Amino acid sequence: MMRGLMRNSTNISTNPMQDSTTLSPKICSDSENGQWTTIIRPRSPWFDVNLAELWQYRDLIRLFVRRDFVAQYKQTILGPLWFFIQPLLTALVFTVVFGRIAKIPTDGVPDFLFYLSGTVCWQYFSTSLVQNADTFVANAGVFGKVYFPRLAVPVSIVISGVFKFLLQFGLFLIFLLYFLVKGSSVGLSVWAIALPLLVFQMALLGVGWGILISSLTTRYQDLRHVVPFGVQLWMYATPVVYPLSMAPERLRDVFALNPMTAVVEGFRLGFLGASALNGKYVAISWVMTLIILFIGLVVFSRVEKTFMDTV
Amino acid sequence: MSVVISIEDLWKQYRLGVLGYRSLHKDLQSWWARLHSKEDPNLPVDRTELGGNGPTDKIWAIRDVSLEVKDGEVLGIIGRNGSGKSTLLKIISRVTAPTRGEARIRGRVASMLEVGTGFHPELTGRENVFLNGAILGMTVRETKKKFDQIVDFSGVERFIDTPVKRYSSGMYVRLAFAVAAHLDAEILLVDEVLAVGDAAFQKKCLGKMGQVASGGRTILYVSHNMPSVVNLCSRAIVLEKGQVEFTHENPRQATQYYEEHVIGDIRNSVPIPLKDRVDRQGIGDLRIVGFASLTPDGEEISTLTLGQPVEFRIYYEVREGHNPRNVAAAIAISSRSGAFLTYLSNYGCSDGFPSVARNGFIACKVDKFRLSPGSFVANLALHEGQTLQDWIQGAVEIRVNEGDFFGTGRLFPPSHHGLVYLDQEWSWGTESGAGHL
Numbered sequence: 214m215m216r217g218l219m220r221n222s223t224n225i226s227t228n229p230m231q232d233s234t235t236l237s238p239k240i241c242s243d244s245e246n247g248q249w250t251t252i253i254r255p256r257s258p259w260f261d262v263n264l265a266e267l268w269q270y271r272d273l274i275r276l277f278v279r280r281d282f283v284a285q286y287k288q289t290i291l292g293p294l295w296f297f298i299q300p301l302l303t304a305l306v307f308t309v310v311f312g313r314i315a316k317i318p319t320d321g322v323p324d325f326l327f328y329l330s331g332t333v334c335w336q337y338f339s340t341s342l343v344q345n346a347d348t349f350v351a352n353a354g355v356f357g358k359v360y361f362p363r364l365a366v367p368v369s370i371v372i373s374g375v376f377k378f379l380l381q382f383g384l385f386l387i388f389l390l391y392f393l394v395k396g397s398s399v400g401l402s403v404w405a406i407a408l409p410l411l412v413f414q415m416a417l418l419g420v421g422w423g424i425l426i427s428s429l430t431t432r433y434q435d436l437r438h439v440v441p442f443g444v445q446l447w448m449y450a451t452p453v454v455y456p457l458s459m460a461p462e463r464l465r466d467v468f469a470l471n472p473m474t475a476v477v478e479g480f481r482l483g484f485l486g487a488s489a490l491n492g493k494y495v496a497i498s499w500v501m502t503l504i505i506l507f508i509g510l511v512v513f514s515r516v517e518k519t520f521m522d523t524v
Numbered sequence: 525m526s527v528v529i530s531i532e533d534l535w536k537q538y539r540l541g542v543l544g545y546r547s548l549h550k551d552l553q554s555w556w557a558r559l560h561s562k563e564d565p566n567l568p569v570d571r572t573e574l575g576g577n578g579p580t581d582k583i584w585a586i587r588d589v590s591l592e593v594k595d596g597e598v599l600g601i602i603g604r605n606g607s608g609k610s611t612l613l614k615i616i617s618r619v620t621a622p623t624r625g626e627a628r629i630r631g632r633v634a635s636m637l638e639v640g641t642g643f644h645p646e647l648t649g650r651e652n653v654f655l656n657g658a659i660l661g662m663t664v665r666e667t668k669k670k671f672d673q674i675v676d677f678s679g680v681e682r683f684i685d686t687p688v689k690r691y692s693s694g695m696y697v698r699l700a701f702a703v704a705a706h707l708d709a710e711i712l713l714v715d716e717v718l719a720v721g722d723a724a725f726q727k728k729c730l731g732k733m734g735q736v737a738s739g740g741r742t743i744l745y746v747s748h749n750m751p752s753v754v755n756l757c758s759r760a761i762v763l764e765k766g767q768v769e770f771t772h773e774n775p776r777q778a779t780q781y782y783e784e785h786v787i788g789d790i791r792n793s794v795p796i797p798l799k800d801r802v803d804r805q806g807i808g809d810l811r812i813v814g815f816a817s818l819t820p821d822g823e824e825i826s827t828l829t830l831g832q833p834v835e836f837r838i839y840y841e842v843r844e845g846h847n848p849r850n851v852a853a854a855i856a857i858s859s860r861s862g863a864f865l866t867y868l869s870n871y872g873c874s875d876g877f878p879s880v881a882r883n884g885f886i887a888c889k890v891d892k893f894r895l896s897p898g899s900f901v902a903n904l905a906l907h908e909g910q911t912l913q914d915w916i917q918g919a920v921e922i923r924v925n926e927g928d929f930f931g932t933g934r935l936f937p938p939s940h941h942g943l944v945y946l947d948q949e950w951s952w953g954t955e956s957g958a959g960h961l
Contacts, residue, residue, distance in 0.1 A: 249530075253618060253627040273658035280644055280655060287646045287687075358638045359659055360618040518621035522538055 256518075262510055266362045273361060277369035282376070296380045300336055304329040311454045320456040322485045323397050326388060330485060331453035333385050334477050337378040338415045339444045344370045345423020346440045349431050349520050356520075363517045367424050371416045378412060389484060400486035407483055411476050414502055418472055421506035428509075428516040452477055458489040469494040472501040526630075528711060528742050529593040529616065534625035536586035536611055536766075585611040586622070587766040595710075598743045600757035600775050602750070602782050608766040609746045613637060613713045616744070631710030631742070634661055638715075639700035645689035649680060649699055652688050656703045670706045677732070678702035697721050705732050712736065715746045730756075750779045750861060754939070774938055783860030784899045798839075798904075801916055809846040810906045810913040814839035814885075815920045828922060830945060831929030834893050836868065837885040838904055840914075850909040852876035853886040857895065857902045857922060865895065865943060871907045896941035897926045 267274070289295055304325060311317045312324035319327040345367050349356065352366055392399055430436045451473045452460075460468055468474045475490060475498030482488035586608045593599050601609050614620045616627055617635040642659040643652045653674055657667035667674075675681050678699040680691070688696060698721060714733070721729070730752055737743055737756050747753055753760055753775050760778035762770040770781045799813035816824050818835045828834050838853050852871030858864045868888050870876060880886065886906075900922045905915040926935055929945045 249628040249630050251618070251629040251633070253615060253622065253629070255622050255624055270658070270661075272664040276655045276658045276664075279651075280647060283651070284644060284646045355642045355659060357619060358641045359635055359661075360633075361659060361661070522620060 260511055260514055262364065262514070263362060267364055267368065270362055270365050274365050274369045274372065277366065278373040278376070281369070281373040296377055297384050300329065300332045300381050300384065303332045303336075307332065307454055317455050318459065320458055320481070320485075320488065322399055322481070323392050326392055326397075326399060326485060327456070327481070328454065329385055329388060330481050331477055333378070333381045334411075334415065334480050335448055335451070335453050335473075336381065337374050337412075338419055338473060338476070339448070340377070341371055341374045341416065341419025342423050342426075342444055343441055344374075345419060346426040346430065347437060348424065348427040349516075350427075350434070350437060363513070364424075367420045367427075370423070371420055374419065375412060375416065382408075385484075399484075401484055402482060402486050404479065405483035407479060411479050411483075414472075414499065415476055417506050418476075418502045421502065421509040423509070424513040425505065425509035428512045428520070431516055431520040447471075447473070456481075456489065465489065465494075469497045470501060472498045472505070474498065526595050527592050528595045528630045529591070529744075530628040531589060531591040531616075532626050532628075534586055534589045534612075534615065534627060535584060535623050536608075536615060536620075537623040538583050538585050539581055585766050586615070589625075589763075589766070589768055591761070591768065593742060593744065595742055596740050597759060598737045598745060598757045600753040600760035600778065601744060601746045601763060602748070602753055602760060602778060603763035603769075607763040609763050610637070610715055611766075612763070613715050613744065613746060617713050629711065632661065632708075633711045633713065634704075634707035634709035635713040636704040636707070636715065637713065639697060639704055641700075643688055643696070643700065646687055648687055649675075649684040649691070653684075653699065653703055656700065660704060660707055661709065662707065666708060670708075674699075674702045674706050677705065677728075694721060694725070698725055701725075701729060705729070705736070710741060712741055712743045713746075714743060750783070753779055776938055776941075780860070780898055798916065798919060801919070804914055804916045806906070806912040806914040808914060809843045810840050810848060810851065810908065811843070812838055812904050812906060812914050812916055812919070813841050815902075815904060816885075817922070826923070828893050828924045829927035830895070830897055830924055830935075831892055831927045831931075833889065833891045836888045836890070838887075838906070839885045840883070840906060842880075842882045848880050848882075848908065850876035850878060850907075851880045851886065852907045853888070854905040854907070855888065855902050856905070857900050859943065860899055860901060863943075865900065869905075871905075876907065876909065892929075892947075893924065894929075894945050895922075895924055896943055896945060897924050897938075898941070899923050 285295075286293055291298065307328035308324045312319065312328065348363075348366050348370075356363065389399065389401075426436060426440055448454075450468075451471055452468065457465060457468060457474060457478050475494045478488045478490040479495065482490050589608075589612065601612065603609050611620075613635065614637070615622050616629065617633055617637065619635075619637075640656065642656055644655065647655065650671075653671065654664060654667050658664065662670075675684055678695075678701070680695045680699050683691065683695065688699075691699070701721070733743075733745075733752075733756055743756075745753065745757055757775040759771070759773050760775035761768050761772075762778050762782045769785075770778055772778045772781070798815060799811070804812075814837075816837045816839070817826075817828060818824055818837060820833050820835070825834075836855060838855070842848050852869060852875075854867065854869035854871050856864065857866050857868070868890070870888075877886070901918055902920050902922055903915065903917045904919040906913045929935060930947075
């Protein structure tokens with residue numbers, strides 16, 4: 214009677230296997246690929262961003278966004294109101310503390326508007342970053358059981374962030390109109406058209422930093438606690454509660470290295486008409502954004518295949 | 525038939541110990557120490573040098589596994605906890621990457637490694653069906669098409685628009701399984717998902733799995749439920765310590781191998797002679813010292829044959845100074861997985877032998893052994909009247925070979941052995957008359 218295959222007699226203690234980190238990536242040929250839909254290997258390419266796959270999973274991304282909104286809506290009494298109350302209160306506090314008490318100048322623009330503009334931008338960026346930084350750990354449950362492109366989560370976070378931003382931006386516009394009607398010295402400039410670009414840049418920045426930190430936190434969990442705190446400090450390093458024009462000329466270049474500087478100032482230039490922004494700073498800002506995004510994607514690609522083993 | 529999954533020389537390594545709680549601070553400390561050729565302050569105490577031959581904290585969960593699965597095959601994967609079954613599925617479903625080796629897949633893979641993945645308590649059942657479906661890989665359109673079927677299968681129609689946090693755990697699980705059961709992919713990975721829900725629902729699940737299995741999809745089925753593996757699978761493999769220990773076209777053979785060799789550890793242990801066994805219960809005035817199976821001619825055999833007469837002998841000895849009275853013996857035969865099958869005894873149906881010799885045997889004759897081919901375990905016991913004198917559990921192994929049960933030279937195929945063979949006589953007839961086979 215056929216007994217079937219039995220275990221081979223390899224003695225594991227003489228296993229000459231090296232540590233897996235010394236492996237080099239395998240290259241596959243086209244003819245091999247033709248037959249198979251998926252090939253699973255130990256190492257992924259160092260830059261593994263599969264946009265086609267993300268597009269395939271667009272329904273999932275949409276549902277994640279919806280889930281974020283609905284969950285927030287249903288869990289709090291204030292629900293949707295919270296989207297407005299938060300920036301309003303923050304801007305109010307800033308106006309009182311920085312505007313009245315500390316008497317920081319605001320480029321000739323009404324205090325409240327100044328702080329509201331900064332807050333609205335910063336909120337979007339910081340939530341994007343903080344939520345993304347937690348991607349792997351927060352979703353370890355789902356990631357550990359099913360495969361779907363891991364980038365779907367950061368993308369969905371950013372998209373739901375955009376929606377929230379639009380709501381708050383609407384609020385900002387209302388106040389802007391109010392101040393315009395009252396005849397203040399604010400003016401929409403032609404740069405207001407650049408808004409979509411700014412939003413896009415903030416999204417890229419949030420995703421880039423977020424996934425970078427997220428990949429690192431799979432190994433070093435204490436980074437998770439550093440992030441919210443780090444973001445707060447970063448806010449003070451960005452001209453959110455003060456205008457860039459307050460900084461001396463030489464220092465401004467240093468500020469420009471912070472990609473969010475150009476974003477916030479750009480927003481103000483577009484809608485409030487006053488800013489110390491120039492083309493150089495915008496260019497630096499974009500370069501920094503793209504570098505960070507690139508590094509983030511590379512690290513993320515390396516980590517995503519095996520993070521489940523260490524998270 | 526074409527191959528849809530091809531696994532070649534797959535290895536997967538895990539690091540043991542507390543993971544993910546490394547701190548940047550500690551890593552920097554260790555790095556700094558290494559840089560300055562000082563002792564690493566963060567090494568565990570019993571290691572004196574880095575990378576020495578001390579106990580390793582790495583474990584190979586999968587070792588050199590090579591496997592091919594053909595289109596439409598239902599492959600059962602069985603093995604102990606920790607043998608690498610779940611890891612293998614995780615690699616195929618791309619949840620984690622292998623350390624070495626390669627896996628090639630043709631077709632969409634849908635995995636049922638856990639039900640209810642991604643269910644959010646605040647969302648309604650309806651919303652969760654779509655979300656869960658999307659996570660598992662279905663588009664919204666696909667889910668919409670199957671929505672009614674899914675809800676119908678789950679039986680939670682009335683509650684489909686209430687938030688899932690209000691569901692009972694049974695409802696939750698039924699809905700979750702219903703979504704997973706309607707996945708439309710060429711390859712399905714199923715991991716002990718059916719071990720949830722009440723008996724009625726489990727039966728429904730098994731039915732659905734059977735339906736899916738016969739629908740031509742390729743399925744990898746990991747389970748501890750041996751009967752379901754035998755029923756659903758067309759082939760089975762046994763994993764042990766990350767290696768494929770055994771593979772066979774007949775899943776029953778694989779489950780038997782598993783029960784005998786993996787659980788029973790026959791491979792590893794040298795059986796202790798009965799007289800030396802100390803794990804026994806009872807007063808001990810009478811002691812079991814041996815067991816044998818004999819043919820009617822008195823020849824000792826190690827393996828029984830289905831349908832053949834056999835005599836069982838329990839050898840015993842009586843303690844010095846004790847008089848044996850009303851002695852009865854019992855043999856309780858169970859399957860390898862613990863199902864109690866049959867009882868042989870003169871205890872209970874009589875008073876026992878009024879007296880027996882001081883050293884000898886008690887014999888039991890069975891004229892036609894009816895247990896199907898396979899391996900069984902027997903407990904042995906000796907009573908004196910109502911008193912238990914000696915009881916050894918897992919005393920002997922009884923192996924049964926195929927034999928000519930019906931006297932026709934023909935037997936049912938192995939998949940239809942069941943556990944017992946019964947004598948049977950078949951005929952046909954009409955109301956007004958009868959015929960004979």
